[in-house]
Each structure stands twice: as C-alpha cells, then as structure tokens.
Amino acid sequence: MKAHTGPVGLISNPGSGHNRNHFERIRTRIGQCPQIHHIVTDSPADIKPALTELAARGISVLAINGGDGTASAVLGELLESGLFATSPLIALLPGGTANMNAGDIGISGSLRKATSHFCEWCESGRDTTDKLAQRTLLRVVTVDGQPPLYGMFLGGGAIIQGTEYAHREIHSRGFRDDFSLALSTLRTVWGVLRKEPLYNRHVAINLFLDDADLAQHNTLILAMSTLQRLAFGMRPFWGQEPGDIQLTLIEQHCTRFARTFFSIIRGRPSNNAVPSAGYISHNAQKIRIELDGKLNLDGEILVVKGPVEISASMSLKFLKL
Template sequence: MTAAEPKGLLAGGAVARWPLPAFDEGEVQGEAPAALRQGTLRLGLLSNANSGRNRRQLDRLEALAQRYPHVTHLPTGHGGEVREALAEFARREIDVLAINGGDGTVARVLGELLEHEPFSRRLPLALLSGGTANMTAGRLGVRGSLTRAARRLFDWSAGRHRGACEMLSRPILRVRFADGRDNAYGMFVGAGAVIQGTEYAHRKLHARGLRDNAGLAIAVARTLWGLSRGDCRFKRPVRLCLSLDGHAVLEEASASILLVSSLPRLFCGVRPFWGEGAGAVRTTVIGGDAEYLLRRLPRLLAGRPGTSLCAAEGFYSYTGHRLSLRLDGELNLDGELHRVRRCHGPVTVERGGDFTFLRL
C-alpha cells in the first residue's frame, strides 16, 4: 500500500460509512441486466479474509464451498491478491462473481473490474455480508447470515430456486484525484460532519458492537443533534469550491455537510437530493451558516425543499454528470477516508459504470 492509498483498505477494522447508501429500488438508467443461462452456473467467490465476520466464519464457508463442484472460493488478504483472484476467475470462465466482505471490499472489487476489465463481459454480482459494515450487501446482496446466504447462493447457482432472484442495475461513482493517486470507486462521497460522524461511530459505537443499521442510526442522529446545537465536535465547516459540468456553482463556500451519491436514496430511504437536471451525480450541501436544521430536517430528508431549503438559507442541491470539488480535508468514499488538498487540483466525481446485482 502506498502513502497515497486510503487507510484501512480491505482491513479488518473497517470505518463506518455515514450515511450509508440504502439503494433505491427504482429503475436506474444503464446497461441492461445480464442474461443468465439455464442449468448450473460457474460461481467465483472472492472473500476478504480480513473482514470482520470472515475472521470468524471463513473456515466454515470454505468447507461449505467444497461441497459444490461449480464453486471456486478464493480468499484474499490484501489488494494485490484481489487482482490475482479476479484473473484466476477469468481463466476459469465463471458466470457469476460473488464478493464476500464489507462495504470497502465491495467498492475495491468494483473498482478493479472497471479499471482492469479482467472479464470479457460485465458479470452479474452477488454480495455476501462478511464485513464489519455491510450496508451494500444488506440492500443489494444475498439475504441472511453469511453461511446461510452462501448456501442459498450456491444452491441457486446450481439451478435450484432460479426464479427467486431479482436483477438490479445500479451505477457506481468514479473519483479521480489530481495528485496522481489511483482512481477510487463507490456510491457515496461525503465531507464535513460526515467525517465527524464516521469518527464518532468508529470510536463510540463499533467498540460496543453496534454496527450496521443500529450503529448507523445512532451515529446519524448524534451528528445531526450536534450540528443543530453548534457542538464543535461535529460542527467543523470546511471551505470548498464546486463546479458541475464545467460551471461553477459554489465559490469558497462554507459547508457543514457535503453529500454526493449516484443514487437518489441514502440510508433508511432518505432522499436529501432535490436538484433538477440529468446525470448520475447528485450533490447536496448544507452551508456552515445554515440555521434551524432540526426544524427543516423533515423536508431535507424527504428531498422536498419548499421555500425553506434554498440557497439564501444555506441549502444547495444539484444534479449533473461531472462534479469538480476543491477542499482541504478528508473525503469519505464508502467508508474509506481520502485526504485531499486543493493545491493539488480538483477532485472529480463522475459516473464510472453500472453493475447488475443479484438479489436473493
């Protein structure tokens, strides 16, 4: 891992995303879902051996996978092994790729697929909840505990209960850094109080075993309460500049919260985006001087601005194809923290590609 890479990539102590995307169930424009042939499908299962739940259950999962001849299970321990595993799956000509890990693992593998294209076609994906934070798999993956979900997936790929599967096409964001580090991928980018909320969840909640929905709900509520009361542990506005599709929309603005996503819904069905226009990049900024946040929260979370959520009151929302961002601080990309400096140039966020997820 180089100094430019984010901390904790594929590490066991994953940092919680805030807010974690809860993927919208509506149609998303993109590639048509991949067609699956009848009969047994060759399944490649990539497991992050360092992810939270995998550290306890990987041996049991491996024993289960060995009962299914059409399943190839490859555990990985670091980023380089991910690329090697994908190349091995390509040699075996698998039909479906399963990813077993947390949210950071999923984002890393999707980035590898987009950057290096190890397969001749875009494979359908199945997600298993093997990490510390598993919101992506929780909404788009195979339901149930890790081993139960794996058994259901292995049986399905063997041709059983084939009609029980939904196929959901969803976009992923590509984040380009001007300082030369590798592109990063994910479905949510946040800054400002998002970082403080992430730190609070990691410090106060994960140590007590509060993860996934329960821990996230507490972290979000505590962060919003801290912002509304001007608590300096949460209200630390950042200065930023935003351009959308080549046009400046915010110049040297103070922001308490920056939210960017390729999806209209975030955690618990929240819709904090109301900007009109085409494109996959949705952006909302809550200004550092925005007041009466709790009073305006229902409209903010529902994406219904009315007259109170407007630029004059410090609330901004945009939709476009390419976002250019300058700030000094940290960005949260699906739980991975990336430190950026405006002197290095802008960070660009755009649609990186679309994937088909198998929902079982």
C-alpha cells in the same frame, strides 16, 4: 423465468466486519456449493490475481463477501483492468461493518442467511426475474498520476466526524450494519444541534457540477452517491437533473436544521430544503470539488488537499435477493 448460466466466482475478505467472527462457518457453507469457485484474499494486492484467475475461468457471476470498501476495491479493479470482455453479474454479500452497498443492491439478511440464500440461488435455476439492478460507481481521482479510487458513497463535512465517532465508539463495541450507521448519524445531528465545535466545523469547498461555473460553499454536510437507498433507508437526494451521481450539500448557514434534515433523509424534503435556506441537491455525471480536508469514501477516510475529480463509471448489473 430468466435463468443466468455460467460459472460463479466468489472473492472473500476474511478480515472484514462480520467475517472476522463468522468466516469459517461462511467458508464451510460456500464449500458445500460446488458451483462456486471461492478465492480468499488476505490483502488488496490479492484482488487483481483473484480477478485474473476468475476471468480465465470464464465466470459470469462475481460474488463479493466483504464490506463496502472491499466491494468497491474489487469492482474498481474489474472496471480498470479490462480483464473481462463482458462484465459479470455482481452479487454483494454483507460481510463488512456497514454494508450500505449490499443493503441497496445486494443479498439481504445477515451474512449467514445471505450466504445460504446465494448458494441456494446458485444450486437452483438461477432465476433473475425482477432480481436485477443497475448502478454506476463513483470514480474518484485525487492526485494526478495516482490510480483512481472507486466507491458508491462519498461524504464530507460533519460526516467525517460521524464516521470517526463510529470507528471509535460504535464499531469497537461490536455494532454493525444499519444500526451502527443510525447511531453515528444521530450523534452527528446532536453535535450539530448543540453547536459542538467538533461537529460544526465548516469546510470551504469549490464545486463544479458537470460543465457549470464554479460555486463556492461553506459546507456543513456533503454527500454524493450512486445508490438509491443509503443506510437505514435514507434517501437524501432530490435533484431532478439527469446524471448518475446524486449530490446533496448542506451549508453552514442553513436554517431549521433538525426539521429539514429529517425530512431530507426520509426522502420527503420539506419546503425549507431550498438553496436560499442552505440546502442543495443536484444530479450530475461528473463533479469536481476543491478542498483542504477529509472525505469518506465507502467508510475509508481520505485526506485531500486540492482538486478531486468524481465521475460516474460504466454501469454494472447487480443481483438482488
């Protein structure tokens, strides 16, 4: 048995997806666990003071109760600020809407069950045997002089229409987690297959992988991630190169879209998933893209015009329960 010792800190965003309906119940359960120092944030401006307080307390475990955007904002501040001499062990609770990050490297189950499971872990021997995973984050710089953004998934092309559809038609009806992401993915694929103009807008992207030369693509779908498992078990990356950032790009002229797409998201790309047919997958440590359009960074829409620099952060250690 490998036990993890030291104080535990938890940062909550009560305005995130599942927390909006269940936060008082979650707060009560956390309050019953004296090992946890709980800080509730009301805005992104509260994140740095919260981390400063937890660093002063010498925490060795940092739990985050919020969505993918909250987790990335907290972890980005942790990486940029240098407040911790040694990075704490990270525990992600599924308190948001999509919870894709927690689904890969966090505490599984509903928010109530995940919170109870984490509290029980804190109250017991804190065994970490076979419960640890390491991941980097995407460090995204869109404009010179602006603070970098962080996330674990970056998407473009038809993913933007799928995201906007999810915000407009799915999340507003109360659907959350993998189910909501599955619905938005199916709607996107249906739109592409029917050649609906909204879903078939190509995005001209100039792509630089590590130190390779420029490659130009008329892009239908762009996806990058440092996760191993995306929503509802998708594993759409099959590049073999070294590098923490996984990239898949599907071009506008791709052939046999439906059959090839579903083979890709199952993690078993068909023989048609090759560059000559419009399907590219590659791993890298740094990526530069140039475009005029929108990107989805962990569910948040970014409007960009010009170069975007994406690099892998230092690796963090996550608790999986």
